[in-house]
Amino acid sequence: xxxxLPDGLVAIVKRECATCVMVDPLFAHIAASGAxxxxxxxxxxxFPASVAALHDADLSVSWHYDIETVPTxxxxxxxxxxxxxxxxxxxxxxxFTGIADLGADLPVMRPGCGSLxxxxxxxxxxxxxxxxxxxxxxxxxxxxxxxxxxxxFIRGWTxxxxxxxPTPERVLRxxxxxxxxxxxxxxxxxxxxxxLTVEKIAINAVxxxxxxxxxxxxxxxxxxxxxDEFNMHGVLATTMPVGPVIICNGPGTQAIGMNSGxxxxxxxxxxxxxxxxxxxxxxxxVGGGKPGEVDRATHGNPxxxxxxxxxxxxxxxxxxxxxxxxxxxxxxxxxxxxxEGPRCVVDQAARTPEQLTNSFAACLRxxxxxxxxxxxxxxxxVSPDHSRVFAEAGWGRERLLSELxxxxxxxxxxxxxxxxxxxxxxxAKFADRTVPKFKARGILLAHAGGGAGLFSSVIGGxxxxxxxxxxxxxxxxx
Amino acid sequence: MSASILLDPTxxxxxxxxxxxxxxxxVKGLTVGLLDIVxxxxxxxxxxxxxxxxxEGAKVLRFRKPTFTKPAPPDLRHEISIQCxxxxxxxxx
Numbered sequence: 001x002x003x004x005l006p007d008g009l010v011a012i013v014k015r016e017c018a019t020c021v022m023v024d025p026l027f028a029h030i031a032a033s034g035a036x037x038x039x040x041x042x043x044x045x046x047f048p049a050s051v052a053a054l055h056d057a058d059l060s061v062s063w064h065y066d067i068e069t070v071p072t073x074x075x076x077x078x079x080x081x082x083x084x085x086x087x088x089x090x091x092x093x094x095x096f097t098g099i100a101d102l103g104a105d106l107p108v109m110r111p112g113c114g115s116l117x118x119x120x121x122x123x124x125x126x127x128x129x130x131x132x133x134x135x136x137x138x139x140x141x142x143x144x145x146x147x148x149x150x151x152x153f154i155r156g157w158t159x160x161x162x163x164x165x166p167t168p169e170r171v172l173r174x175x176x177x178x179x180x181x182x183x184x185x186x187x188x189x190x191x192x193x194x195x196l197t198v199e200k201i202a203i204n205a206v207x208x209x210x211x212x213x214x215x216x217x218x219x220x221x222x223x224x225x226x227x228d229e230f231n232m233h234g235v236l237a238t239t240m241p242v243g244p245v246i247i248c249n250g251p252g253t254q255a256i257g258m259n260s261g262x263x264x265x266x267x268x269x270x271x272x273x274x275x276x277x278x279x280x281x282x283x284x285x286v287g288g289g290k291p292g293e294v295d296r297a298t299h300g301n302p303x304x305x306x307x308x309x310x311x312x313x314x315x316x317x318x319x320x321x322x323x324x325x326x327x328x329x330x331x332x333x334x335x336x337x338x339x340e341g342p343r344c345v346v347d348q349a350a351r352t353p354e355q356l357t358n359s360f361a362a363c364l365r366x367x368x369x370x371x372x373x374x375x376x377x378x379x380x381x382v383s384p385d386h387s388r389v390f391a392e393a394g395w396g397r398e399r400l401l402s403e404l405x406x407x408x409x410x411x412x413x414x415x416x417x418x419x420x421x422x423x424x425x426x427x428a429k430f431a432d433r434t435v436p437k438f439k440a441r442g443i444l445l446a447h448a449g450g451g452a453g454l455f456s457s458v459i460g461g462x463x464x465x466x467x468x469x470x471x472x473x474x475x476x477x478x
Numbered sequence: 479m480s481a482s483i484l485l486d487p488t489x490x491x492x493x494x495x496x497x498x499x500x501x502x503x504x505v506k507g508l509t510v511g512l513l514d515i516v517x518x519x520x521x522x523x524x525x526x527x528x529x530x531x532x533x534e535g536a537k538v539l540r541f542r543k544p545t546f547t548k549p550a551p552p553d554l555r556h557e558i559s560i561q562c563x564x565x566x567x568x569x570x571x
Contacts, residue, residue, distance in 0.1 A: 138486040148482050157487055166485045194489040203487045234547030285487040467545040 002064040005081075008036025009097065010074040012056065012067050015047035017113035019088050020071050024048040026093070026103050033099050042070065042116045062117035063130050069112035073097075087112035124169040127176075132168050134175075134182050135199055152207075157285055159277065159305055163207035174202040177212030178219065179478050186219055187226035189287035190233035191294040196222065200286045201278070207285075208278035208306075213256050214271055216476050217334060218278045221246050221308075224336040224472040225279065226287075231469045235338045235462060236289040239296050242462040243304035245339035245379065246276055247446055249322035250332030252476060253310035260310040262450035264381075265303075265342050265457070276306030301341040309448055315384050316447035317391035324397060324445070325473040332476035337379055337444065338462040338469040347386070348454040353393040356386060357400065360456065361407035365437055367460040371415050371425045373435045377442040377461035377471070380404075383449035386456045397445055408437035439464065444471060502564065506535035511562035515546040520568050527566065 011027065013020040028050035031037045038054065041047050042062060045055040056062055065074065069086040073096055076082070085092045088110040094102045117126060140155075142148055148165045152158055164170065175182055175198070182199035189196040198219065205218050225232040225244050235242055248258055259269035267273070283289045291300065313320050322333035345363045350356040360380060367378045382390075390400055412433040417425040426435070442464065449457070462469050502508060510531050512524045528538045539561055543550050558565050 135485065138490050140484045140486050142482045142484065148484070152484075165482055166487055167482055168485060171485050189489075192489065192491075194491070199485075200487065200489070203485050207487060228548070231547055233549060234545075238547065281487070286489050288489065463547055468547045 003061050004079055005061070005065070005074065005076045006036065006038050007076050007078065008038065010076055011037065011039045011071055012042065012062055012065075012074075012115070013039060013048060013053075013071045014042040014113070014116060015044040017070050019110045019112050020048070022106065022110060023071055023088055023093075023103065025050050026106075027051045029102060030097050030099065033097070035097060058129065059117045059122070059126055060130065062115050063126050067115040068118050070115050071112055072115070124173055127172045128168050131172055135168060135171065136183065136197075137171075137199060137203060156290070157207065157281075159281060159284060161305070163281070164209055166203045166206040170206045171199070171202050174206050174210070174212050174215055175199070177215035178202075180219070187223050189222075189226055189283060190289060191236060192288035194286055194288065196226065196282070196286055201282055204282040204285055205274070205278040208274045208281050209270065210274040210278050211256070211270070214275050214278070216478055217248060217252070217256070217271075217275050217332075218282075220334045220474050220476045221275065221279045221336060222282055224334055224474045225283075227472065229470045230336055230338070230472045232283065232287075232289075233294075235469055236283065236287075236295050238462060239298045240462055241297055241299045241301040241340045242338045243301065243307060244276075244279060245303065245337045245459055246279065246308035247321055247335045247337065247379075248275075248308065248310045248333070249313065249320050249327065249335070250476065251330060252332035258310035260312040260448045264309045264312075264448045264450070265307070272308050272310070273306045276303075276308030279308075280304060280306065303339075303341050307339070307341075311446050312384065312448045315387070317387050317395070318382070318397040318400070318445055318447055321444060321446045322473055325471075327473060327475060333473055334476055335444075335471060335473040337377070337459070337471045339379060339459040340461075342381065342457040342459050345456040345458060346454070347456075350389065350454075353390050353395045353400070354403075356389050357403045357407060361404055363458055364404065364443065365408060365410070367437075367458060369424055371419070371422060373410065373415060373426070373437050374439055374442075375463060377438065377444065377464045379444040379446055379459040379461075381446045381448050381457040381459065383453055383456050384447075384451050385454045387447055401443060401445060404443060405436065405438065405440075409434050410437055499564075504534070505531060505564070507537075508563040509537045509539060509561060511539050511541055511558045511565035513550070513558065513565060513567040514540065514542045515567065515569065516543055517546045517569060524566075524568050527568070 027048055031051050039051055040056040040061050041053040042056050072086040074081050074084045085096050090103050090108050142151055149162050152163055180198045184198050185195045187196045201219055205215055256271045258271045289295055311321055321335055327333040347359040368376050412430040412435055415426045416428050416431045514520050514524055531538050
């Protein structure tokens with residue numbers, strides 16, 4: 001609880017600070033002037049020497065009044081802070097106290113020192129001391145002989161890889177990444193239809209290895225998957241090898257150090273990997289969705305540990321995926337797609353957009369099965385080396401997509417059951433029709449990858465539309 | 479090794495344990511609900527089950543989920559619970 005300060009002037013000091021030592025005699029001068037003065041000392045209770053001081057031993061006053069610098073002078077009226085000054089400024093202190101000759105022989109100004117309450121070595125401990133009551137999760141106390149990493153495996157809290165122990169210190173630090181109340185319910189998490197709070201997400205984000213600045217992205221991705229449209233329940237339960245693929249857009253992707261370039265789907269980038277991992281850990285631990293239980297995937301795919309990347313916006317001739325899906329320019333956003341692992345499209349010979357589009361179409365045609373139509377969407381991730389071919393020819397997003405769809409109108413004779421000596425296929429009545437491989441908005445276009453390599457990538461989807469999953473795009477809020 | 483406090487990352491709740499009803503000795507005179515989850519060819523399987531149950535003297539009611547990818551809607555679950563004595567939920571593929 002925030003301590004009540006007495007009316008009048010309140011000073012916060014510490015002996016370790018040379019500026020505080022310099023102004024020590026002034027406190028006697030202020031007190032002698034008749035002003036009501038209360039001094040709090042952070043470290044040495046015998047300091048300052050010129051007046052008696054209260055010891056802010058647990059730093060409660062300093063923490064709750066957001067003291068960043070010592071010395072700080074506060075003016076309290078009717079129990080409320082109305083003014084403050086910090087460091088030493090002769091002019092400011094004279095005006096603040098109304099004593100015209102205060103510190104007349106001292107230098108004009110001296111900067112203060114860092115308050116103990118913002119000491120990086122103490123900050124986590126203080127946050128627990130003063131804010132842990134905002135957390136509601138059960139405390140799990142480990143025995144001193146217990147290996148905390150092994151104990152988390154034993155409790156079934158991990159995805160098969162080690163996780164960071166979610167101590168109150170780490171969870172409270174994670175929560176500094178958002179302005180949202182820890183008890184705010186963000187979504188209903190499948191499969192057990194559990195109210196998903198910001199606190200539970202923060203715990204799982206710590207375990208995933210995320211940093212506080214990733215938390216708004218993780219929360220948004222969870223909001224985006226836990227709804228009827230995306231249908232995380234079905235994505236989890238299906239026997240198909242899909243999981244949430246998370247595509248991040250906006251300047252914030254750079255600010256948090258996401259990778260949109262070399263090895264974009266691979267290992268090595270903390271933000272990419274831990275954002276996706278935190279989403280999946282949350283579904284596992286809070287929602288209760290575990291492989292072999294509700295998760296019935298025949299094969300699954302390695303991306304179900306984490307599949308998250310940023311779009312290379314600066315180099316894209318296609319605009320951004322988020323803008324195409326209705327998000328304002330420069331707005332941070334997350335798009336989620338129920339997808340399998342990426343497969344490579346190799347074309348090192350095409351020098352015209354038509355040739356390259358032919359290759360893309362042929363590879364997209366094989367998504368899930370060459371005779372499967374309209375049931376699955378796909379993401380085409382075009383690399384910089386490939387996108388240059390389109391940029392040089394003046395092709396943008398609309399042109400490429402319309403040319404792709406035009407090439408993916410398939411004669412029914414190739415699709416019906418038995419055609420190509422494959423039992424899979426459409427009923428015989430489609431033999432004389434032409435059927436599109438994809439629905440009108442069934443190809444999502446993204447731009448990412450390293451600067452060298454004439455390769456692109458296809459990420460196949462899952463049952464699309466109302467019967468399965470629809471991609472969802474949401475703005476990232478703080 | 480540790481002496482740590484960890485915060486529980488789970489939902490901290492346990493699903494309610496419900497006893498299964500005893501298996502009826504006979505289906506004669508009972509109402510059997512057949513829930514089609516609408517996977518391909520599930521109807522073929524359920525059609526055959528219906529024939530067998532009717533031959534045994536049961537009354538059969540058929541139900542369908544809107545899509546196999548989502549849980550059955552609460553209204554559908556309620557309908558089945560008030561109209562049927564037993565229910566069979568059918569997969570396919």
